[in-house]
Amino acid sequence: MLPSLVLGLLWTAICTAEEHTRLRVLVVGGGIGGLAAGKAAKNHGHSVQIFESRQRHRYGGVNYYLWRNGLNALKELGISTGGLGLALSQVRFFDADGKLIRNISLDASEPPWGVDVPRRALLSRLQRPMRRHIHFGKEVAHIECRPMNVSVTFADGTTAEGDVLIGADGCSSTVRRLIFPEAPQPQEAPATSIGGLIELSPLHRSPPARLLRECCRGRAFDYYLRAGVSMLLIPCAPHTVGWVFCVHEALERRKCPHGALAKCTPMEWKTFVEGQFRGFSVPMVSAVLSYIKWGAAEASLKEAGDAHLATTVSNAPVLWRWYDLPELPSYSSDGAVLIGDAAHCLLPTLGLGANSAIEDAVLLFETLRHHGFGDKAAGVTHRPVSLLPGSARLREGLSAYSELRRPRMATMRLMGRKELNKIYVNGPLGNLLRWALLRCASDEAVFTGNAQLYGGYDGLKQFRQRLTHRKENMRPVE
Numbered sequence: 001m002l003p004s005l006v007l008g009l010l011w012t013a014i015c016t017a018e019e020h021t022r023l024r025v026l027v028v029g030g031g032i033g034g035l036a037a038g039k040a041a042k043n044h045g046h047s048v049q050i051f052e053s054r055q056r057h058r059y060g061g062v063n064y065y066l067w068r069n070g071l072n073a074l075k076e077l078g079i080s081t082g083g084l085g086l087a088l089s090q091v092r093f094f095d096a097d098g099k100l101i102r103n104i105s106l107d108a109s110e111p112p113w114g115v116d117v118p119r120r121a122l123l124s125r126l127q128r129p130m131r132r133h134i135h136f137g138k139e140v141a142h143i144e145c146r147p148m149n150v151s152v153t154f155a156d157g158t159t160a161e162g163d164v165l166i167g168a169d170g171c172s173s174t175v176r177r178l179i180f181p182e183a184p185q186p187q188e189a190p191a192t193s194i195g196g197l198i199e200l201s202p203l204h205r206s207p208p209a210r211l212l213r214e215c216c217r218g219r220a221f222d223y224y225l226r227a228g229v230s231m232l233l234i235p236c237a238p239h240t241v242g243w244v245f246c247v248h249e250a251l252e253r254r255k256c257p258h259g260a261l262a263k264c265t266p267m268e269w270k271t272f273v274e275g276q277f278r279g280f281s282v283p284m285v286s287a288v289l290s291y292i293k294w295g296a297a298e299a300s301l302k303e304a305g306d307a308h309l310a311t312t313v314s315n316a317p318v319l320w321r322w323y324d325l326p327e328l329p330s331y332s333s334d335g336a337v338l339i340g341d342a343a344h345c346l347l348p349t350l351g352l353g354a355n356s357a358i359e360d361a362v363l364l365f366e367t368l369r370h371h372g373f374g375d376k377a378a379g380v381t382h383r384p385v386s387l388l389p390g391s392a393r394l395r396e397g398l399s400a401y402s403e404l405r406r407p408r409m410a411t412m413r414l415m416g417r418k419e420l421n422k423i424y425v426n427g428p429l430g431n432l433l434r435w436a437l438l439r440c441a442s443d444e445a446v447f448t449g450n451a452q453l454y455g456g457y458d459g460l461k462q463f464r465q466r467l468t469h470r471k472e473n474m475r476p477v478e
């Protein structure tokens, strides 16, 4: 009786103590997730250092669709979303002859669905407040999780010590490999993409340029579909159109010179992509194809992995293989934790990768806050973790984050895989069936079907409910 009362009082004292510990946060990876994590850490009063293996930021890549959940997460980080990207007004599906099969209006949706944004615009917005915290050219070589802190050694021989280490270094994460040597590796998914941004100068007055500018004004997300292939055209700024060509592996094997686009030269990509659309009398697709500088792609191929982020040449195409990361048993180990693609590398079918990385950053630090680390308000206590029952509590916080976040991301991964099968039907019969479904299915079923996935889904809210629930259930029964 007495011991339980004492314990209860002690617990209450710990829970209600208005004392919060400032952490020394080390972030590995200076991309979307890493910068978002850095900003979240800063907002909560922690000290933060971000380590990026490259010598500078890479502003390549194509575009991201920021769904409502991603926009909300950005706002919560204090990153302004004003003027960021373009809010799309409709989604249109076309068949191989360029005939409109389905047209879904997004304008009616309130609040808006989200915005389409060039990757570099999102990156620079996140980078601005974090500029002074980034160290470039820091390739992680070794990680040591000690009882009271974490130490990282870089390839250049330097080291950094912190209380918590966040691995935000992408799908081929080094942090993941070092802290979970047994973890499954990302696996190739059966699709390849080639894409880029078409940037129009006001001086461009040719008919294709006029057409593409109209596309930006119309703010329509267009899908051109045929068996095994799709072409997506997505305006993402007033004079910028993103394009992504996707091909299913089965078609690559049959139709590509070396059985895979990744083994081809950019000029062979050109032949293949144009070949797929030869029958197309679609002016928009022809306009896009006429703008692509295939020869400029060469440079980006030299870098393996996320080569698609490297290119900065305007209108140059980039190629990326699709990867799928099997579910990890945990995102955290001792004082280290994974977020973004390093933790859950989703297929690009749902366009959720960047959105969930930003959410991860918000939710990780919120969970730590619940465990007594950091505070949004000013006046954070500057006490080293080791003075408090810190390390155990910190680990508990990190594993709570992992436990609460994993089920959600496992569901997203399965949905992304299902979507892949839906989009890349193979063979004429599958294609006919797809058209039949596209024609008669409700808007819900075609696009908005999964409320929890797109518009209606609020990952932050769902996580918070779980977090509160967990906290309540942890309180000792009186």
Ligand SMILES: *[C@@H]1O[C@H](CO)[C@@H](O)[C@H](O)[C@H]1NC(C)=O
Pocket (backbone or CB within 6 Å): 090, 100, 103, 104, 105
């Ligand atoms: C597509 O939908 C938009 C918005 O509902 C409408 O303005 C447009 O006329 C439609 N286009 C076609 C070809 O149905």
Ligand SMILES: *[C@@H]1O[C@H](CO)[C@@H](O)[C@H](O)[C@H]1NC(C)=O
Pocket (backbone or CB within 6 Å): 146, 147, 148, 149, 161, 386
């Ligand atoms: C970090 O941990 C190591 C080994 O446990 C210890 O020697 C070192 O003093 C710690 N650093 C700080 C700043 O507490």
